[in-house]
Amino acid sequence: MAKSAIKKSALRVSENGLEKKTSSKRLEVLKTYKIYIGGQFPRTESGRYYTPVNKAGEKLANVCLSSRKDFRDAVVAARGAFGGWSGRAAFNRGQILYRMAEMLEGRKEQFISELLRQDSTKAAAQKELNLAIDRLIYYAGWCDKFQQLFSAVNPVASSHFNFSVPEPMGVVAIVAPQGDGLLGLVSAIAPVIAGGNTCVVLASETKPLCSVTFAEVLNSSDLPGGVVNILTGKPAELISGMVNHMDVNATIYCENNSSVKASIREQSAVNLKRIYFYDHLNWQKDEGQSPYLIMDTQEIKTTWHPIENIAGAGGSY
Amino acid sequence: MFINGSWQKPLSKKYFDTINPATEEKLSEVAEASAADVDKAVKAARNAYDKTWRKMPARERAKYIFRISRMIQEKARELAIIETLDGGKPIRESRDFDVPTAGNHFFYYAGWADKLEYAFPNRQTTPLGVAGQIIPWNFPLLMAAWKIAPAIATGNTVVLKSAETTPLTALKLAEIIQEADLPPGVVNIITGAGATGAAIVNHPDINKIAFTGSTDVGKIIQRAIAGTNKKATLELGGKAANIIFEDAPIDQAVEGVINGIYFNQGHVCCAGSRLYVQESIAKEVIRKLKDRMESLIVGDPLDKNTDIGAINSRQQLETIHKYLQIGKKEGADMYESSCPLPRKGFFCRPTMFTNVAQSNRIAQEEIFGPVLSILTFRTDDEVIEKANNTPYGLSAGVWTDKGSKIFNMTRRMRAGVIWANTFNKFDPASPFGGYKESGFGREGGLHGLLPYLNLVNH
Amino acid sequence: MATAGSIRTLPDFSLSPRIDQVGVEERASRFTKRSIKKETKMNGLKLVLNMIDLTTLEGKDTDGKVKQLCYKAMHPHDAVDGIPKVAAVCVYPSMVKVAKKAVEGSGIKIASVVTAFPSGQAPRDIKIRDTKYAVNEGADEVDMVISRGKFHAGEYNFVFDEIAAIKEACGTARLKVILETGELGTYDKVRRASDIAMHAGADFIKTSTGKIQPAATMPVTLVMLEAIRDFYYKTGKMIGMKPAGGISKSKLALHYLVMVKETLGSDWLTNEWFRFGASSLANDVLMQIVKEKTGLYQSANYFSVD
Structure with a gap:
């Protein structure tokens, strides 16, 4: 846990006069970093863990080493949540994303402390956190607008009303960027769920702390369980299972490993899932956010319906 | 070249x-x-x-x-x-x-x-x-x-x-x-x-x-x-569902089904090859389809009166015949038009199968020929589930006179092109894809x- | 009149099948893509001529005019052999006697428009007397108009009962029920009115009086043909169809025949079950027949205008 938070609570205790100077003796309660599936925080079913270390060689935590089974469970949760989430009013999705930003803001200290432990500087951590919050706000605003921008009423020649609208693809598997443990995660998730998809995210292997804490933010943000599922573990173990899964509609890969990219593309052919490589995006910059990123996980649906033309301008009736 | x-x-x-x-x-x-x-x-x-x-x-x-x-x-x-x-x-x-x-x-x-x-x-x-x-x-x-x-x-x-x-x-x-x-x-x-x-x-x-x-x-x-x-x-590919509700404009729906599956000999990736008819009108619709099928003219593609021309290749004709055999073997009832076929060339009568189950291959696989599989349903939810129950998602059709139902169906069907009270329409201004x-x-x-x-x- | 027993089996006409306008017009235009040539065309043209209700319905009609029309009906074009007669001559009730006499022995039927044609705005007893008068004068067929006002007001029972009453008044004369589709507004209503007419006892359903535009069109006729087919499916009873007004060219008439064949089948392709209400169509058909025979395109000057 963040040290500052502990100090604060210790202070409060002493002010209450119940105890004096207990902080030095009190045993710190360590947080268990669990994964997030279907709105629950299970441990990995495999019972495995790994222990990432920072540059200073300090152990970050014992983190779940998620298995393919965990991924499959998460896909089931995501599929189950898709109908409800995509069926919600876009306005309501916007409210929930905004709520996520609020909750993130409220737990600033904790995230900063985690970022610091994951080799960030104070200024960089502050910046990353602020960007992450702002990014959620940015996409909260897009939820009920991008459809207007990317829809079309098509002037077909026959007597039909014809329109094209974006619709969410379904379940999206995301391999989050290794750097920007918080910002990268948020930036990859937000456009996907803003558009009504549900997702399973594999967090940064080396910087996983914020992802689990972010799951706690999600869990307190009115976001229905299963919309975002967060796993920790090793991409090398999991990617192929993510790309092979027949019930995943799209895969987003945020690293620039060309052999991994080639294998993702090859394996995606199994059900022709859509694949996107966000290897060139700098999440810290403006290019890290865009409605075009929302559109990546949208399908365009075109609907036709006849237009009755009786009595219209001397119609043929 | x-x-x-x-x-x-x-x-x-x-x-x-x-x-x-x-x-x-x-x-x-x-x-x-x-x-x-x-x-x-x-x-x-x-x-x-x-x-x-x-x-x-x-x-x-x-x-x-x-x-x-x-x-x-x-x-x-x-x-x-x-x-x-x-x-x-x-x-x-x-x-x-x-x-x-x-x-x-x-x-x-x-x-x-x-x-x-x-x-x-x-x-x-x-x-x-x-x-x-x-x-x-x-x-x-x-x-x-x-x-x-x-x-x-x-x-x-x-x-x-x-x-x-x-x-x-x-x-x-x-x-x-x-x-x-x-x-x-x-x-x-x-x-x-x-x-x-x-x-x-x-x-x-x-x-x-x-x-x-x-x-x-x-x-x-x-x-x-x-x-x-x-x-x-x-x-x-595709295996489009074409859904007819009991409150549909039936005669136009029948025409839409005919146009949906027999257009271009059924060599259409978005062909309406799976017909879902609400049980209350199934008999009537099937009777009308059969009557309409009889009025289709199969023959010389250069004749202006021809409705169904030649199958594109011998290989494709064999594929279609293979599926007709599969359909019969699976226990579906096959009905084909009684029209005469030219002696030479690759021709296939317009054909429909009734009594088809969702699990039949003729209801799942793309045949790419003038072959219609007819299934029945009772409720909206049931037909949505069945219509989406396919690896494909190119197109779909729905026929009902009720506006709110149209929007429910067109939104829930997972396909790139949805035709409501029409079928097989194309236009340069209209996006197409699956x-x-x-x-x-x-x-x-x-x-x-x-x-x-x-x-x-x- | 509908008895209590038959009411139980009557459909709710407000539930008549819906018609999609764009779809039905597309289907109708498909028939016009059929190409009819040579022998088939000749047979088709003769059939068309044989299905015509040669019509004069004017305030200025006189005995003389009607007699001339009747002669034309019997001898459409004596210059060429093998030309069939038309099916019927259609006149106002006051002209029935003259017409009946003029066509005597020819087999040509006399049809008379009744029920305060064309508006139908008269009390029922007058309409019944109108009908009985025409039948007594010798009309073989009676063309009534429905009360469109009542129909639009949703008083389907009124419309139904009126048709049933006229049917009774007809005795053995065949009853054609004119829907006046140009005043009905939508195909849904055309379908509904067709269903009412057939269930109430119509032997024929007919599109128009010819006094209102638009009169017969292919889509509107298709909607009525489909209603006839559905009625036949349900009851096994054949009902005739008569598009009237607006069909003046042979090519269009042939397209109508294609439509009848593909919608109802060949059984309907006789003048017992299908008629064209037209006056100028006959000459165009004759010109086409002569053109087919001689290979020369014809001039109207060579065909009598009655």
Whole structure:
């Protein structure tokens, strides 16, 4: 846990006069970093863990080493949540994303402390956190607008009303960027769920702390369980299972490993899932956010319906 | 073959026959492009891209494409007859649908060429480079138009391969392109079979693959271009659900079903091959379908009265026959029209199966022929679940007089094109393309531009 | 009149099948893509001529005019052999006697428009007397108009009962019920009115009086043919169809025949079950027949204008 938070609570205790100077003796309660599936925080079913270390060689935590089974469970949760989430009013999705930003803001200290432990500087951590919050706000605003921008009423020649609208693809598997443990995660998730998809995210292997804490933010943000599922573990173990899964509609890969990219593309052919490589995006910059990123996980649906033309301008009736 | 603005003999020195499927007579011999021929075409396209097309002011590009459109209109009758001879489709369809729609497609995209900055808010666009395009045999000229028009309007150059059994109208289109004075190499049209297609897919200097065809080949392509930066648009198979509710305008629905499955001999990736009828009206609808089926005329594609022409190839006819056997074996009731068939040529009676179960292969697999599978349902939720219960997601249809139900159905059906109280409608302004294993990317309309462009920040 | 027993089996006419306008017009235009040539065309043309209700319905009709029309009906074009007669001559009730006498022995039927044609705005007893008068004068067929006002007001029972009453008044004369589709507004209503008419006892349903535009069109006729087919499916009873007004060219008439054949089948392709209400169509058909025989395109000057 963040040290500052502990100090604060210790202070409060002493002010209450119940105890004096207990902080030095009190045993710190360590947080268990669990994964997030279907709105629950299970441990990995495999019972495995790994222990990432920072540059200073300090152990970050014992983190779940998620298995393919965990991924499959998460896909089931995501599929189950898709109908409800995509069926919600876009306005309501916007409210929930905004709520996520609020909750993130409220737990600033904790995230900063985690970022610091994951080799960030104070200024960089502050910046990353602020960007992450702002990014959620940015996409909260897009939820009920991008459809207007990317829809079309098509002037077909026959007597039909014809329109094209974006619709969410379904379940999206995301391999989050290794750097920007918080910002990268948020930036990859937000456009996907803003558009009504549900997702399973594999967090940064080396910087996983914020992802689990972010799951706690999600869990307190009115976001229905299963919309975002967060796993920790090793991409090398999991990617192929993510790309092979027949019930995943799209895969987003945020690293620039060309052999991994080639294998993702090859394996995606199994059900022709859509694949996107966000290897060139700098999440810290403006290019890290865009409605075009929302559109990546949208399908365009075109609907036709006849237009009755009786009595219209001397119609043929 | 049409490479770099001129007619060239294949380096392979090989030719293959193209026949009239209605008479099994040979129409002509066309060149079989080898990898070396593909390379030559790609080099021409690259050269044209670098030296001419990319640099040309967009409004000038537009004028070339408008010109092509006009020439297609001028030569409409000739194109229609060739299309029907080579592919077996009824002349009524090639004359009234394929050829005009192809011309219109060029006209529509021509206008986009100098307006791309309006299409993508806050972004500039750049072309991708050389597009390798592979088209199927069901709408030979129209598919060529769907591929070429948006590609060159957005500033790309093209190497297009027509289908093995239907190369002629694409070559005729090449003549038009030549007559229109399009700069050499901007559009190169080659002929060949699967190996030629593979050479295009695997060519290292191609930036974009656009393919229309079977899902199996689509997957092969997706695997083949793994590890490259090639972009892809795949427009693949389908097994569209066409749903009739008891409150539907029944007679128009019956007509829509007929048009949905028997249009172009059922060689349509978006064909309404799975019919779901609400049980309360199933008897009536089936009776009407049978009556209507009897009025369909199967025969000489060049006869204006023909509704159903020749199956495109012997191989496809065999595939259809195989599925008819499967359907019977699975216990479905087969009903075929009593119409006479010509003695020569590849013909198939319009056929429907009743008593079909969701798990039957004829209800799951794409047959690509004039074969309808009829299933029944009771509730809205049931039919939605059944309609979406397929790996495909290209198109779907729904027939009901109730507006709110239409919107419920059209929203919940997972398919790229939904026809409500109509079926098998196409328009250059209307995006077309699938969900799931029916492929990705859109062709037509504003949304058909993106597959040929990179978006860049200002 | 509908008895209590039959009411139980009557459909709710407000539930008549819905018609999608765009779809039905597309289907109708498909028939016009059928091409009819040579022998088939000749047979078709003769059939068309044989299905015509040669019509004069004017305030200025006189005995003389009607007699001339009747002669034309019997001898459409004596210059050429093998030309069939028309099916019927259609006149106002006051002209029935004259017409009946004029066509005597020819087999040509006399049809009379009744029920305060064309508006139908008269009390029922007058309509019944109108009908009985025409039948007594010798009309073989009676063409009534429905009360469109009542129909639009949703008083389907009124419309139904009126048709049933006229049917009773007809005795053995065949009853054609004119829907006046140009005043109904939508195909849904055309379908509904067709269903009411057939269930109430119509032997024929007919599109128009010819006094209102638009009169018969292919889509509107198709909607009525489909209603006839559905009625036949349900009851096994054949009902005749008569598009009237607006069909003046042979080519269009042939397209109508294609439509009848593909919608109802060949059984309906006789003048017992299908009629054209027209006056100028006959001459166009004659010109086409002569053209087919001689290979020469014809001039109207060579065909009598009655």
